[in-house]
Amino acid sequence: MLLKDLISYNDAKNIIFNSFNELMRYKYKVVDIRSSYNKISFEDIRAPTDLPMFDKSAMDGYAVIAEDTFGASETNPIILNLIDNTNNIIKTDECVKLSTGMPLPKEANAVVMKEYCIEEDGFIEVRRGAHPYENVARVGEDVKKGDIVVKKGEVITPYHIALLSSLGIKNIKVYDLKIGLLSTGDELVDLDDFNTVNELKNGYKIVNSNSLMLYSLINEIGLTPTIYKRARDNKEEIKNSILKALGENDIVITTGGTSVGDRDYTIEAIKEIGKLLLHGVQIRPGKPFGFAKSILNDEEKFVFILSGYPVASAVQFELFFRNYFRARKYVYLPLNRNIASTLGRTDIVRVKLINKDNKTYIEPLRITGSGVLSSITKADGYVLIDENIEGYEGGDIVKVYFL
Amino acid sequence: MLLKDLISYNDAKNIIFNSFNELMRYKYKVVDIRSSYNKISFEDIRAPTDLPMFDKSAMDGYAVIAEDTFGASETNPIILNLIDNTNNIIKTDECVKLSTGMPLPKEANAVVMKEYCIEEDGFIEVRRGAHPYENVARVGEDVKKGDIVVKKGEVITPYHIALLSSLGIKNIKVYDLKIGLLSTGDELVDLDDFNTVNELKNGYKIVNSNSLMLYSLINEIGLTPTIYKRARDNKEEIKNSILKALGENDIVITTGGTSVGDRDYTIEAIKEIGKLLLHGVQIRPGKPFGFAKSILNDEEKFVFILSGYPVASAVQFELFFRNYFRARKYVYLPLNRNIASTLGRTDIVRVKLINKDNKTYIEPLRITGSGVLSSITKADGYVLIDENIEGYEGGDIVKVYFL
Incomplete structure (x- = not known):
């Protein structure tokens, strides 16, 4: 050669x-979302629905029609009828008790935090007014139907699995x-x-x-x-x-x-x-x-x-x-000493991160041969020295890929 | 609460x-090294042997006794007897042909690269002298017997698996x-x-x-x-x-x-x-x-x-x-805009890396609620804002943990 x-x-x-x-x-193959961790998505995955799928309470409190509570205060509380949520709907001057995450009944458009209410004998006293959609996690607030939630080629993380399953997605296509x-x-x-x-x-x-x-x-x-x-x-x-x-x-x-x-x-x-x-x-x-x-x-x-x-x-x-x-993440950081290279050749130099006094430096590992396995286990990342560059000096900013 | x-x-x-x-x-449990990927080592693992285990050729060439070749040059080549390696030993004025990675015969202490030799009829002409241990990967050059090769608590990477198996280690203790x-x-x-x-x-x-x-x-x-x-x-x-x-x-x-x-x-x-x-x-x-x-x-x-x-x-x-x-790697990088926080509380702020003009900035993701799953899938890392800090300004250097 x-x-x-x-x-x-x-x-x-x-x-x-x-x-x-x-x-x-x-x-590609189709896998159950539970087996998709670390696999690579074969296609853009779009949300089949809004998320949340329905308006939800963002607090523990009482679902109300906001307009009913306008003007409520400590000195001038407003009284609402507390009803149970059997029919999943409220009318004017009614309210329903909700825990965080529970769906709003129909016609309700706000939640008053329980801290501002006093419950007594089928009534509540509201001591602070709510504006429309206050303390409500609204339909589509997180994801809109049709949004791309995983891109083609993206690696499926535990967070993607949470998001995809929340959207009701049970199977996806991954590279095989x-x-x-x-x-x-x-x-x-x-x-x-x-x-x-x-x-x-x-x-x-x-x-x-x-x-x-x-x-x-x-x-x-x-x-x-x-x-x-x-x-x-x-x-x-x-x-x-x-x-x-x-x-x-x-x-x-x-x-x-x-x-x-x-x-x-x-x-x-x-x-x-x-x-x-x-x-x-x-x-x-x-x-x-x-x-x-x-x-x-x-x-x-x-x-x-x-x-x-x-x-x-x-x-x-x-x-x-x-x-x-699966491309590595990279950042630009300064070197703490010189690295020599040769024009016409791309060098891969393994490096360690040195964190000191609120600064991060990159230290090239001294590697004597390509047989030296132990060095590779100690690296935090690597630097690629382009074929047009003869090397770097201490203090130079270089692109570091994280292992 | x-x-x-x-x-x-x-x-x-x-x-x-x-x-x-x-x-x-x-x-802990004991696992086959082939099943140890991503597991956590239960103990410091020490090398049971030197690595390499024996002197090896680092080049394609001829194993020699270095002293035999002293003074060899283009104009004054030295002639050695080329013998086969059946007995795995050479004597003065003998040499053995080796490929990279092959063990040195006994008594040999250097390798002359094939580029500097001419082979003919059971002899070679050496046109450049070798000093002792030139082109030899020496016993223990990579790892010394007794060295810690994996620390207690370290996560086993593919590179550890290569190193451990090279050392003849077949099973290790991992957290269970x-x-x-x-x-x-x-x-x-x-x-x-x-x-x-x-x-x-x-x-x-x-x-x-x-x-x-x-x-x-x-x-x-x-x-x-x-x-x-x-x-x-x-x-x-x-x-x-x-x-x-x-x-x-x-x-x-x-x-x-x-x-x-x-x-x-x-x-x-x-x-x-x-x-x-x-x-x-x-x-x-x-x-x-x-x-x-x-x-x-x-x-x-x-x-x-x-x-x-x-x-x-x-x-x-x-x-x-x-x-x-498994602690995350971190580096210090500048923020590209303010982050507000509250004294007495530790804030976890998810961030994206912005690489531009040979500089890396950290951009806090705007997250409206803790229910917003989609944001978590877009983060590259996070910043912890200490309880004693009221927030950061754009340009401030912060510690970023990589996801």
Whole structure:
């Protein structure tokens, strides 16, 4: 992989995200709202009704016709007949006792707080007048019928679930993508295939941790991952494993075999199955990244070819996969020291937040290699250094994405 | 509930968090690392081994004894014998071909990148010398045996899963709290108990959305929620429902019945079951909040009494429950306009991030009532206005917690 063959971060992102756009046009399933947490909405969801659906009391008190209470005061209270709410309607000079949240009877148009009333023998004394719709939560005050309450592509939060269910919505359409995870490498062992740490150490084995990491990362964005048994460094085995996984999924993510010999197996295997759309991106970490398309039974399938180094594969997944489905929040904050970079390459620098004396600074984590897993668990976010920028100085304001 | 009876936000938090500290001393279960995503670590987890476990090649190239290559250059290459790696050891003037990530043979102490070597007939020409441990990922470079890799109370991320599994850790202890969710209110209907929106509207019914919201919020922090059938506004029914739920859980969260009459049922019911530790907190929204302790079969159980208003109950859950288990990240950022508050009360103000011209501002959301669910779905974070502060002005720097 020569430097001149690499494509830029933005070009790579465009190729991949355009492919996702295609795929996302028809990949959905209908789920019960109770199972929709963290899933991604397939469409704009509009309110089928106003919310509240009816005028409700916003206080504990008495539903009245506001005009009946005009002029009421401590010294000049107004007397109303207290009726029960059986018929759900009041007439002039009548009132009904309500708790917060209860619907207003017909004809009532205000609630007098109980603190301003004295109840006695079927009457109440109103000691403060109410203007029309005082202490009333009105129909449509929160949401109007037809309002978009969840946008296409939005991730469903617990708050969305509350809102959607309040609107009487029981099922929604969410994206449904099946993702097969395949690690390659003779040195890898799956979690079930060893007993002790010494077995790993003495056997020079490395745990297939990438598949486990990606499994959680995909669950986190509401898609459906499946882990496949790791493939050895053998073109036919890799090819057959990818074909099997592609047949059962929409996308396959391979990791490992980053070394040239091994990588060739994966790349060569993929070339026999489909079309390599890109290979090698001007980013650090994460340069040895590939993306391919394959047509299987008339369906478009995609392969993400990730590095075997956990930090590199985490970055590749973040930039080219997760960010399509669930972009990170970002803010602009000052750096507390320099970061060096190289023109022509996009750098991803993990950072920690430093809060001190009512100010927030961003501290770049010192990471020595893309194999250094421990650093990634300590980051609060990351900074992308654009290919046109040679680096930043302490005090510079940078865009920080939160993990 | 009179203003003077309310306790402060900090006092309430201390009472509750101290109770959690007690409970958390013994509530754990052991889970497979593959099921640990988003769970909370019960203890400090220490590395059982160095990582890497053995010296590995950091490049594609040739493992050598560094001293053999000293002085090698383009014009004065050094010749080494290329041997196969069967015995996993080299002697002086020997080398072994390695891919990135492969273990170094014994006695080897450096890797010469393949770019600086020419391979021919069982020999290689080294055209650049390597110093000791050049291009070697050394034992313990990432993690040292005994290092704490996950702290007690930390939430397990996909990156932790990668790190823990790489260390050969297959199972970990995580907090295990069972949470029963119980809504009260005659006006509530559960999701399965209606068919159409018109049924709700015409019957003046409100969907029991709080339990669904809390169910997701509790899943989000890795604890185990169970929803109970909603209880009607009747002291005995509420009491029996709470007792049943307490018997099957460590904590019960009730919502609804915020009005005085209804609230009394819940509070009165709880007083018969246990001890009300607090009732009413100086916060907005969320004032009508209660917390109680009950001893059942010699075990301490807790009841959180939340408001029926979704925004209020979301805030109560955030401040008094979630924040114990998973504190939000925060940064200091400037406000783009004033926020008013009241001395003696802690206000929770939801905000949006506004990114413009390389600066981030915080915009308070205009929220009219604690029933306004739609606003909560639009917030990026929130600001807590301390009880000693009367409000903020545009331009003031405030602490923003990210949702």
